[in-house]
Amino acid sequence: MRKAVVTLCACLALPLSGGAALKELKPGWNLFSPQQDIELGREASAEITKEKPLVHNGRLNAYVTRLGHNLMQSPHAGNWPFEFHVVNDKNVNAFALPGGFVYVNTGAIDACENEAQLAGVLAHEMSHVNLRHGTYQITKAAPLELVSMLAGALFGRGMLGQLARAGIGLTAGSVLLRFSRTAEAEADYNGVEILADVGYNPLELAHFFEKLESKGNQGNSRLVEFLSDHPNPGNREKAIEEEVREVPRKRYVTSMTRDFPAMKDLALHIPPPEKKLPGRPSGELKEYSGRAFSMMYPSNWQVFDDSPSEVMAITPTEGVVQSSGGGTSIGYGLQAGTYRAESGTIDLEHDTQALIRQLAASNPDLRAERSEPAGVSGQRALMTTLHNRSPFPNETEVDWLVTVPRPEGLFYLIFIATQSEFERVRGVFDQMLQSVRFN
Numbered sequence: 001m002r003k004a005v006v007t008l009c010a011c012l013a014l015p016l017s018g019g020a021a022l023k024e025l026k027p028g029w030n031l032f033s034p035q036q037d038i039e040l041g042r043e044a045s046a047e048i049t050k051e052k053p054l055v056h057n058g059r060l061n062a063y064v065t066r067l068g069h070n071l072m073q074s075p076h077a078g079n080w081p082f083e084f085h086v087v088n089d090k091n092v093n094a095f096a097l098p099g100g101f102v103y104v105n106t107g108a109i110d111a112c113e114n115e116a117q118l119a120g121v122l123a124h125e126m127s128h129v130n131l132r133h134g135t136y137q138i139t140k141a142a143p144l145e146l147v148s149m150l151a152g153a154l155f156g157r158g159m160l161g162q163l164a165r166a167g168i169g170l171t172a173g174s175v176l177l178r179f180s181r182t183a184e185a186e187a188d189y190n191g192v193e194i195l196a197d198v199g200y201n202p203l204e205l206a207h208f209f210e211k212l213e214s215k216g217n218q219g220n221s222r223l224v225e226f227l228s229d230h231p232n233p234g235n236r237e238k239a240i241e242e243e244v245r246e247v248p249r250k251r252y253v254t255s256m257t258r259d260f261p262a263m264k265d266l267a268l269h270i271p272p273p274e275k276k277l278p279g280r281p282s283g284e285l286k287e288y289s290g291r292a293f294s295m296m297y298p299s300n301w302q303v304f305d306d307s308p309s310e311v312m313a314i315t316p317t318e319g320v321v322q323s324s325g326g327g328t329s330i331g332y333g334l335q336a337g338t339y340r341a342e343s344g345t346i347d348l349e350h351d352t353q354a355l356i357r358q359l360a361a362s363n364p365d366l367r368a369e370r371s372e373p374a375g376v377s378g379q380r381a382l383m384t385t386l387h388n389r390s391p392f393p394n395e396t397e398v399d400w401l402v403t404v405p406r407p408e409g410l411f412y413l414i415f416i417a418t419q420s421e422f423e424r425v426r427g428v429f430d431q432m433l434q435s436v437r438f439n
């Protein structure tokens with residue numbers, strides 16, 4: 001009982017002591033209206049959603065949103081329609097778009113030691129929003145273009161497109177996402193005020209940065225993005241500590257819920273996003289008509305026909321991978337050619353094995369299954385499934401090797417895909433194979 005009285009007295013005394021030394025930061029000169037911040041942020045957020053793998057985990061999303069809504073109680077968060085999203089990315093980073101769209105990576109949640117640190121990251125991002133750093137930087141970068149856009153009354157729809165035409169794009173490290181050191185110092189300062197207003201220990205924001213800096217200095221590549229998007233304004237931790245001394249409130253918590261450890265664990269164990277394999281067959285086929293043969297192939301793939309070498313390939317652009325040795329490998333698509341046996345006469349079984357040995361000489365991990373009889377364009381052929389290391393990192397590959405005896409030698413087709421992609425594409429490979437005609 002007695003304790004409660006003491007606390008009450010301390011609280012009542014707060015507004016009278018100390019508080020005057022704290023600054024109230026205001027947004028800088030800005031040609032955008034606050035409503036236009038929101039419109040621009042909403043457009044940019046729609047673009048980001050297409051590019052970044054967002055986490056759709058009810059518990060984790062609800063938790064981060066709950067922390068964010070609590071921070072919105074602070075007058076230093078302003079009156080923005082904040083949204084909080086979690087990005088499935090192990091890199092330690094967080095960012096905010098104008099108007100209130102806040103994103104935090106799973107890697108950043110994992111890097112926090114307690115709830116107050118995560119709240120600190122959110123409060124820092126919300127401060128970029130409330131101090132309107134994004135549109136302030138655009139205003140500074142291209143004031144003349146902006147004035148004419150605003151005067152043209154076109155503003156409000158397709159802002160991103162208009163900005164892009166003025167040379168201001170929304171890309172990694174763009175003016176919208178990479179802040180100046182001054183903006184960083186302001187976001188830290190205002191973030192501390194938000195944390196203190198709602199009762200989280202603002203020193204935890206300093207602890208978070210301290211740990212980040214020391215790990216970043218040890219060359220941890222997962223931190224590079226954060227430190228370049230949110231550059232250290234200099235003595236970051238010390239500045240926060242000095243400010244905290246000015247804050248009248250002295251009683252803080254590091255957690256307001258009991259959920260942080262479970263949520264950190266959840267963030268750590270969210271499986272990485274499915275790798276985007278660009279170049280999946282479009283569904284439409286078109287015809288390749290070469291000297292030796294013709295066939296149908298996916299219309300979004302390209303033909304690489306280097307006639308003198310008698311080897312050709314049809315692949316999506318992304319299917320050709322530069323190897324570290326300077327050569328190229330095909331990781332996805334089709335390769336075709338003619339193998340000439342030493343004997344001059346053609347023996348399908350024997351020459352197929354000789355070709356596999358030749359392929360294995362430059363693919364040390366290659367493993368061949370037993371060859372099966374097949375037919376290509378009405379002719380006797382063999383189909384051999386090969387397993388190999390993929391030129392795409394951390395992938396294995398499955399190949400169909402199809403061999404057909406022809407007057408000029410052993411004609412072969414190799415259909416190539418990563419193991420994870422093969423089941424998806426085998427129907428298309430089969431269609432391509434059925435369409436082969438010899439000239």
Ligand SMILES: [Zn+2]
Nearest residue numbers: 179184187230
């Ligand atoms: Zn920042």
